[in-house]
Amino acid sequence: xxxxxxxxxxxxxxxxxxxxxxxxxxxxxxxxxxxxxxxxxxxxxxxxxxxxxxxxxxxxxxxxxxxxxxxxxxxxxxxxxxxxxxxxxxxxxxxxxxxxxxxxxxxxxxxxxxxxxxxxxxxxxxxxxxxxxxxxxxxxxxxxxxxxxxxxxxxxxxxxxxxxxxxxxxxxxxxxxxxxxxxxxxxxxxxxxxxxxxxxxxxxxxxxxxxxxxxxxxxxxxxxxxxxxxxxxxxxxxxxxxxxxxxxxxxxxxxxxxxxxxxxxxxxxxxxxxxxxxxxxxxxxxxxxxxxxxxxxxxxxxxxxxxxxxxxxxxxxxxxxxxxxxxxxxxxxxxxxxxxxxxxxxxxxxxxxxxxxxxxxxxxxxxxxxxxxxxxxxxxx
Amino acid sequence: xxxxxxxxxxxxxxxxxxxxxxxxxxxxxxxxxxxxxxxxxxxxxxxxxxxxxxxxxxxxxxxxxxxxxxxxxxxxxxxxxxxxxxxxxxxxxxxxxxxxxxxxxxxxxxxxxxxxxxxxxxxxxxxxxxxxxxxxxxxxxxxxxxxxxxxxxxxxxxxxxxxxxxxxxxxxxxxxxxxxxxxxxxxxxxxxxxxxxxxxxxxxxxxxxxxxxxxxxxxxxxxxxxxxxxxxxxxxxxxxxxxxxxxxxxxxxxxxxxxxxxxxxxxxxxxxxxxxxxxxxxxxxxxxxxxxxxxxxxxxxxxxxxxxxxxxxxxxxxxxxxxxxxxxxxxxxxxxxxxxxxxxxxxxxxxxxxxxxxxxxxxxxxxxxxxxxxxxxxxxxxxxxxxxxxxxxxxxxxxxxxxxxxxxxxxxxxxxxxxxxxxxxxxxxxxxxxxxxxxxxxxxxxxxxxxxxxxxxxxxxxxxxxxxxxxxxxxxxxxxxxxxxxxxxxxxxxxxxxxxxxx
Ligand code: SF4
Ligand code: SF4
Numbered sequence: 001x002x003x004x005x006x007x008x009x010x011x012x013x014x015x016x017x018x019x020x021x022x023x024x025x026x027x028x029x030x031x032x033x034x035x036x037x038x039x040x041x042x043x044x045x046x047x048x049x050x051x052x053x054x055x056x057x058x059x060x061x062x063x064x065x066x067x068x069x070x071x072x073x074x075x076x077x078x079x080x081x082x083x084x085x086x087x088x089x090x091x092x093x094x095x096x097x098x099x100x101x102x103x104x105x106x107x108x109x110x111x112x113x114x115x116x117x118x119x120x121x122x123x124x125x126x127x128x129x130x131x132x133x134x135x136x137x138x139x140x141x142x143x144x145x146x147x148x149x150x151x152x153x154x155x156x157x158x159x160x161x162x163x164x165x166x167x168x169x170x171x172x173x174x175x176x177x178x179x180x181x182x183x184x185x186x187x188x189x190x191x192x193x194x195x196x197x198x199x200x201x202x203x204x205x206x207x208x209x210x211x212x213x214x215x216x217x218x219x220x221x222x223x224x225x226x227x228x229x230x231x232x233x234x235x236x237x238x239x240x241x242x243x244x245x246x247x248x249x250x251x252x253x254x255x256x257x258x259x260x261x262x263x264x265x266x267x268x269x270x271x272x273x274x275x276x277x278x279x280x281x282x283x284x285x286x287x288x289x290x291x292x293x294x295x296x297x298x299x300x301x302x303x304x305x306x307x308x309x310x311x312x313x314x315x316x317x318x319x320x321x322x323x324x325x326x327x328x329x330x331x332x333x334x335x336x337x338x339x340x341x342x343x344x345x346x347x348x349x350x351x352x353x354x355x356x357x358x359x360x361x362x363x364x365x366x367x368x369x370x371x372x373x374x375x376x377x378x379x380x381x
Numbered sequence: 382x383x384x385x386x387x388x389x390x391x392x393x394x395x396x397x398x399x400x401x402x403x404x405x406x407x408x409x410x411x412x413x414x415x416x417x418x419x420x421x422x423x424x425x426x427x428x429x430x431x432x433x434x435x436x437x438x439x440x441x442x443x444x445x446x447x448x449x450x451x452x453x454x455x456x457x458x459x460x461x462x463x464x465x466x467x468x469x470x471x472x473x474x475x476x477x478x479x480x481x482x483x484x485x486x487x488x489x490x491x492x493x494x495x496x497x498x499x500x501x502x503x504x505x506x507x508x509x510x511x512x513x514x515x516x517x518x519x520x521x522x523x524x525x526x527x528x529x530x531x532x533x534x535x536x537x538x539x540x541x542x543x544x545x546x547x548x549x550x551x552x553x554x555x556x557x558x559x560x561x562x563x564x565x566x567x568x569x570x571x572x573x574x575x576x577x578x579x580x581x582x583x584x585x586x587x588x589x590x591x592x593x594x595x596x597x598x599x600x601x602x603x604x605x606x607x608x609x610x611x612x613x614x615x616x617x618x619x620x621x622x623x624x625x626x627x628x629x630x631x632x633x634x635x636x637x638x639x640x641x642x643x644x645x646x647x648x649x650x651x652x653x654x655x656x657x658x659x660x661x662x663x664x665x666x667x668x669x670x671x672x673x674x675x676x677x678x679x680x681x682x683x684x685x686x687x688x689x690x691x692x693x694x695x696x697x698x699x700x701x702x703x704x705x706x707x708x709x710x711x712x713x714x715x716x717x718x719x720x721x722x723x724x725x726x727x728x729x730x731x732x733x734x735x736x737x738x739x740x741x742x743x744x745x746x747x748x749x750x751x752x753x754x755x756x757x758x759x760x761x762x763x764x765x766x767x768x769x770x771x772x773x774x775x776x777x778x779x780x781x782x783x784x785x786x787x788x789x790x791x792x793x794x795x796x797x798x799x800x801x802x803x804x805x806x807x808x809x810x811x812x813x814x815x816x817x818x819x820x821x822x823x824x825x826x827x828x829x830x831x832x833x834x835x836x837x838x839x840x841x842x843x844x845x846x847x848x849x850x851x852x853x854x855x856x857x858x859x860x861x862x863x864x865x866x867x868x869x870x871x872x873x874x875x876x877x878x879x880x881x882x883x884x
Contacts (some may be wrong), residue, residue, distance in 0.1 A: 030500070052591045076786070137408045185512050219504040219850075221849050221851045222851060222856030222857075223857055223862055223865060224778075224859065224860035224862035225857065226856075228751055232753060232757065233754070257526070257527075259529065260529075272515060274513075286529075288519075289527060290527070291855070292519045292521075293523045293527050293544065294522060294527075295853075295855035295856075295857070295858070296858070296859075298855055298856055300853055300856035301504050301851065302505060302850070320512055320513070320852065321851075358617075376651070
């Protein structure tokens with residue numbers, strides 16, 4: 001078989017409606033913004049190996065590049081040297097590249113076809129904007145790279161954060177990327193069990209756009225509806241996965257529409273009509289309006305997700321909780337995981353452990369780090 | 382002139398069991414039966430039979446059989462029975478052939494070639510008996526931006542500019558006017574609309590005072606005849622529908638013969654008794670899209686922007702472009718009526734040859750509005766050929782917000798789709814204004830039967846949604862991934878936006 005080119009062919013080689021997978025997810029945040037090593041995260045993920053099949057895992061790390069805090073950090077994956085040459089040329093022509101380097105990898109840990117990973121710390125040249133917002137400019141360039149069919153894919157593009165992901169078990173990916181050498185105040189992680197793809201590096205989670213990232217467990221039965229809604233708004237769903245839907249919906253609702261996190265949670269997993277009907281008028285009005293307007297973004301079907309951005313980590317499940325999510329706290333450290341055992345294995349002595357209800361967001365914010373751009377209202381946990 | 386027309390049906394009475402109670406003589410409104418005093422038996426004139434099954438249903442001894450006649454013309458695939466009969470009828474009468482109900486041709490139904498999905502392993506199906514399952518839908522224009530006014534730390538308010546129709550199940554009764562059906566039928570539908578949390582469209586015949594108490598669940602029509610339209614009328618209902626066209630007869634106006642314009646019809650329609658009620662083919666104030674836009678604005682102004690305006694069009698070749706124009710003209714809801722949609726009376730040649738099936742129309746309209754980024758500005762109602770709960774589910778998966786039904790509701794009341802509505806002699810008391818025959822339709826019983834139908838379909842829709850792993854109908858809308866096609870060409874699949882079974 002000829003190796004398919006482009007995101008669609010790589011991630012969804014059999015051309016199914018979409019990629020289907022199940023997973024383990026984990027998130028850990030120090031609410032005082034103190035930097036943590038990734039060891040615990042990897043250990044917790046390894047504890048949940050049961051839930052994955054070695055065909056993908058990944059990590060998002062926040063507070064990762066303090067030296068380049070003000071630059072967009074582009075993590076880009078290349079099929080080969082030719083793609084690298086093209087991608088570097090493109091980025092050079094679109095951005096002011098402050099620094100770039102190959103992301104160090106120990107290939108002895110990973111499966112054969114590991115791509116080339118490069119990172120670029122870039123500024124946006126204001127002259128290039130032509131009225132577009134700076135963030136929109138970055139998003140558009142990322143889409144251009146991902147849809148170029150040149151064998152180049154942007155893995156993450158936020159400031160002072162980055163995503164490391166690929167095909168392999170959580171431990172293998174951690175070792176491949178030398179994760180023990182990185183520190184961050186917020187980590188999310190994902191282990192994957194895909195059923196209709198042999199696994200592709202770009203298809204592993206987290207999915208990230210600017211500084212927002214998502215790890216996701218589940219399958220959304222409303223995929224067709226969600227996708228059409230996003231397409232109506234002008235988004236392209238190139239990866240053909242549920243996770244991409246979350247990532248794009250978050251970009252739209254959080255970043256572009258400036259909606260508060262709790263409102264977004266109510267869009268993804270709204271209360272039932274009968275509960276909305278029983279609410280006090282103002283709240284009823286709000287929730288009814290949200291469901292009417294954003295019914296196309298109701299994520300219907302089993303899911304649990306952890307989404308993160310600077311200063312914020314949110315866990316959410318579908319409204320009837322068909323996928324697991326556990327929350328826990330130990331002093332300033334906030335945990336979210338698919339399984340309690342994963343949390344206990346890195347922190348046996350917890351102050352609090354709880355099972356959030358279906359559709360109820362668990363929001364962890366960070367005292368020291370202002371939640372980035374435009375979050376109007378954040379419910380404290 | 383001796384008629385050359387052969388009967389369509391063979392009617393037999395089992396003389397052994399018949400008690401000559403004469404029930405069939407009374408039941409048959411087409412005078413098939415007569416009592417023969419001399420022989421003390423029932424005589425049969427099968428030429429008049431329309432196969433409505435009324436007599437069979439009510440014969441206390443089960444003595445009657447109505448079957449297609451064994452008498453056939455010489456077999457000929459081209460000159461088939463229908464073609465020959467139509468010519469014979471026209472040779473004898475010299476007029477346009479009328480018919481009732483929707484197109485009965487086999488080749489225009491795509492619903493039967495669509496199959497639904499169900500969850501297995503990777504996502505769980507949902508049991509509607511144990512888990513909540515939501516069918517509520519709001520119809521109307523949705524803004525692309527919501528205004529959240531933050532009040533410090535507390536909840537925020539949201540304002541929707543456009544009025545919405547709240548339906549508890551995505552099934553609405555489409556237009557059946559007073560005149561085409563009688564008040565008993567209208568009242569039964571109005572009551573069901575109230576009890577089932579949906580709406581009944583009273584059609585273009587004006588609003589009879591007997592329906593006033595159901596007004597919150599009525600859609601009122603403004604059609605080309607403008608019958609019964611005045612300020613109070615516009616204020617009365619929950620929504621107003623501008624009727625541009627109808628699936629059964631696109632491009633054709635309506636004609637209610639003077640005989641059907643009784644005292645009551647005349648009062649409701651605001652026309653003299655006994656005069657023909659003519660609905661012209663086009664609205665004489667709408668010759669282009671900007672004229673429609675003006676009429677929408679006028680109605681909105683007149684009703685203080687308090688209720689959604691629906692524009693109903695027949696599904697025709699360029700529906701997608703027309704629908705896009707209607708959105709931009711300011712409609713809140715577009716109702717699209719497919720070519721299999723029914724009517725009280727239409728020229729047969731129009732009914733069977735003009736328009737396109739609803740499946741294709743709804744798919745292409747939804748896709749176009751989506752591509753143009755304006756799908757949220759309008760809700761879509763699909764009608765014309767919805768026969769079952771699975772048709773509803775498929776229509777919504779193709780892109781509709783809700784469905785219009787009419788024939789199905791009439792069948793629930795008794796209609797057997799004999800297609801003779803235009804004669805005014807409906808043996809089931811539905812499409813007749815005859816005060817005596819109308820009494821056959823008891824509004825209490827009819828309402829109960831239709832209510833049962835809506836309940837049954839709603840339950841079935843919930844089962845199908847649950848099977849797909851979806852617990853709210855808004856997650857089905859335009860979810861074409863839940864559909865696969867069988868026996869369709871590549872191009873048909875492409876227009877429907879679905880894949881082949883097995884792929
Ligand atoms: S209704 Fe039946 S039993 Fe009565 S006269 Fe007619 S055929 Fe005979
Ligand atoms: S409404 Fe009456 S006349 Fe029309 S098809 Fe049904 S039974 Fe026949």
